Amino acid sequence: SCGRTPLTAEGLSKSYGSLEIFTGVDLAIDRGSKVVVLGLNGAGKTTLLRLLAGLEKPDTGKVVPGHGLRLGYYAQEHETLDHEASVWENTRHLAPDAGAQELRNLLGSFLFSGEQLDQPAGTLSGGEKTRLALAGLVSSAANVLLLDEPTNNLDPASRAQVLDALRSYGGAVVLVTHDPGAVDALEPERVILLPDGTEDHWSDDYRELVQLA
Ligand code: ATP
Numbered sequence: 001s002c003g004r005t006p007l008t009a010e011g012l013s014k015s016y017g018s019l020e021i022f023t024g025v026d027l028a029i030d031r032g033s034k035v036v037v038l039g040l041n042g043a044g045k046t047t048l049l050r051l052l053a054g055l056e057k058p059d060t061g062k063v064v065p066g067h068g069l070r071l072g073y074y075a076q077e078h079e080t081l082d083h084e085a086s087v088w089e090n091t092r093h094l095a096p097d098a099g100a101q102e103l104r105n106l107l108g109s110f111l112f113s114g115e116q117l118d119q120p121a122g123t124l125s126g127g128e129k130t131r132l133a134l135a136g137l138v139s140s141a142a143n144v145l146l147l148d149e150p151t152n153n154l155d156p157a158s159r160a161q162v163l164d165a166l167r168s169y170g171g172a173v174v175l176v177t178h179d180p181g182a183v184d185a186l187e188p189e190r191v192i193l194l195p196d197g198t199e200d201h202w203s204d205d206y207r208e209l210v211q212l213a
Helices: 045-052 087-094 100-109 114-118 126-139 156-168 182-187 204-212
Strands: 007-016 019-029 034-038 058-065 071-075 142-146 173-177 191-192
Touching: 007 045, 019 045, 019 173, 034 045, 034 182, 045 071, 045 142, 045 173, 071 126, 087 100, 087 114, 087 126, 100 114, 100 126, 100 156, 126 142, 126 156, 156 182, 173 182
Parallel strands: 034 173, 034 191, 071 142, 142 173
Antiparallel strands: 007 019, 007 058
């Protein structure tokens, strides 16, 4: 078909040595759908994203990229910004066909004021760099965004605003986090919990989500 489902994963399992990270994870990422993957430190969230991105192979199961899949990937430590270029140029570069007003609005939804558009990306704060990288992904030609803890270094107001912008984004989002609050903000169609065998450590928020899942 023409790919109602840009990305599908079936029966994914992954171990490192004798350490079983997860087993039997199924996932169908429909066009424009939002998925949140929750789990504690070490539960395998980054590993799952790397499998979905084809950066690593599962032990069992398979990842099937649909026709027309264009992946965008965000990981804090793999920064993709051009530090010499301005905020505006960084976004423009990824969306050469977008109108100027459209881009200004997009950058506004990621909390960039008019005065900041000419600032070199290298001089932005950590949280501002994160916001710019996410604005770039949203404006790019990607149609499935794999986001690894994209709100980690954002203050509470920025976090709420960025999650709001991602909720309105037309493409699909797979957002990995250990923040259960992201579920309320993104209103995902699906929440995947990666248990890590230490459920005693789960907070009440997690327990509630487990019951919902
Ligand atoms: P965090 O919330 O801390 O980012 P995470 O859920 O993203 O955690 P992963 O980075 O996916 O967790 O790691 C899952 C587990 O697999 C961890 O215990 C990690 O130490 C282990 N692991 C990951 N990669 C390897 C590897 N190449 N070799 C051995 N162990 C690994």
